[in-house]
Amino acid sequence: MQGTIYQRIAWLLVAVLGAAAVGGIALNRGESINAIWFVAAAACVYALAYRFYSAWIAARVLVLDETRATPAERFDNGRDFIPTNKWVVFGHHFAAIAGPGPLIGPTLAAQFGYLPGTLWILVGAVLGGCVQDMTIMFFSVRRDGRSLGQMARDELGPVGGAAALAGTLMIMVILIAVLGLVVVNAMKHSPWATSTVAATIPIAVLVGLYMRNIRPGRVLEGSLIGLALLLLAVAGGGWIDHNESLRPLFDHDGLTLAWLVIGYGFAAAIMPVWLLLAPRDYLSTFLKLGTIFLLAIAIVLMRPEIKMPALTQFIDGSGPIFGGTVFPFVFITIACGAVSGFHALIASGTTPKLLASERDIRMIGYGGMVLESFVAVMAMIAATVLDPGVFFASNSPAGVVGKEAAEAVATISSWGFPVTVEQMEFLAREMGEKTLFARTGGAPSLAVGMASIFGSAFGQGMLAMWYHFAIMFEAVFILTTLDAGTRVGRFMLQDMLGNFSSRLGETSWYPSVLLTSGIIVAAWGYFLYIGVIDPNGGVNILWPLFGISNQMLAAIALSVATGILIKSGKLKYAWVAGLPLAWLTVVTTCAAWEKVFSADVRVGFFAAANDMAAKLSSGALPAGKARFAPQLIFNQQLDAWLTMFFVVVLWVIIFDMLRVAARHVRGQPVPPLSESPHAPSRLAEEWARD
């Protein structure tokens, strides 16, 4: 940490500016605050954490050794193990970890006001998420690029390994269901959005054919053509929306769209990857990186005012978007923007097999998550630049605020967030939508926020285009996650079934492909279906469930990391992973406890099931609701059991880790460290000579 006096002064200034910005957004009350303070606070916190904390972890805790050959160098096979330039790996790693989660979570968490979510995005990322990604990546590199599940099995024992595998499969199912629900809600009765999203499918297939048959392997050409077609599809959607004969073809209710998404998911899972999944992923990756970059520029150029208060009254748990108090639910809701267990799968998957030097782990593991967290900050800004009244009107389900527009605005205005029917109608017209009421899931309100930021930065006249561009952007990579997730789920299931019948384990045996794809699609399709028929919007149930499962996976990853640190004789540094682990365990367990046992029908699953059962038997439900009530009651009970399953898995792993750690400390035998022996790096020497 030596440096010139100027460097020290510069870092001191960063620290002072960061403290001022964080203090400013934390202590501001009553007055509106500019979004640029959020950007400044985030930039300073990230810079300090990266410069000092990640450097300290790299040097003292993990002791990165650049003279040691990485798996990429030792097993270089020109396919999955390839020593790769660190900026290229950074690009791949970031494209892999950045998904729709950090856009949706902060949007929903904005119901508590901007402050709780923003603070957790910053603190959670630099002390938790970045540390998790970096340590898991390091341990995987030291273990020939093994996966989280394998490391859990090797280092803790078979119980930990099995728990990690089962947990991952369940998360995948919940994740896909909730993302499917977000797309369905964005397309509901919106011919423009539906036709644009539908057009992305033939466009992806066209690009797939181009890359496979017309100009094989020309990824950039194909992607450019695809991107141009996607933009045309956004404009074309507007044309369809104004065309009386085509309009009805794309005007559907939620249930029809849900069945279409389920059918699409199955078709995509059994199609060859080069035809749909791979080209769609190229398009979504370019679109994602481009839009994130554009949003950052627009925010800095426009410096919009934040209209949401720092805290709302909903921190008491009465929020309309999802029930539950700010602790623990803000942590569960933000999820991927601060700590995402899913990243541990990438950090122990493809990335460690590409690293040319251990030194790169700091930038790619820690730095990659810093950037992801910044995406979450931007999503928070996009959600909070809206008038709070508009934000709540579009994100609150009809079951909570009322079905009629007049009823909804009256409820929301009575909370102290004034909004009028005219205002909502005007906004909907500007965005080219029929209505923006009760568009739960966060995508429409995020799109309105993004459209207003883009509109004021790059031309106000095209608000409807920007809105549908934002919807298309979200939908494209949600559908990519849906395809890719279904496929991964299928492989995991085939792997498990392979233990019983070797035929079912063959990934290319078509009957097995059909069966296992069908099972996975049915699993997430069920939750998607229930989410759509639920009058309270479904997001209310599914997002907390997803948050709990994702934080559980993070806790599993941090358990593995803590266990390995202790076994490596670094007990005094074990808090680096142990502290975020302890916090996530508290948060996840408290949230799960409330979701299962709370007497509040908007929080507790059993309470909601009992309440509905009582209403059903007393005949208090109208006929339309009574029809779906038995399914909803069953689902609430199922969700309660699922939540308990997640918590049990979490505690099993923690106890397993503590058992191993305690045995190690007492000098009793434990599974040996599975670290591969030191091999000197030739790459490092060659670079030293250059």
Next chain:
Amino acid sequence: MDKLRARLDVFWRYIRRVSGDDAYERYLRHHTEVHPHEMPLGRKEFFKREQDRKWSGVRRCC
């Protein structure tokens, strides 16, 4: 001017590399280096095999 061109060149190579546009060329180089006496795959076959390999694990997050 030359400096700018060199920079653009580096940037272009980076874009091609990170997007996988140059994957086949890299494969050919690797192949001639390691298996000089075997026939390399054609562009089309290589692309399909690479996509299948790439999408057989967790590649995308939430």
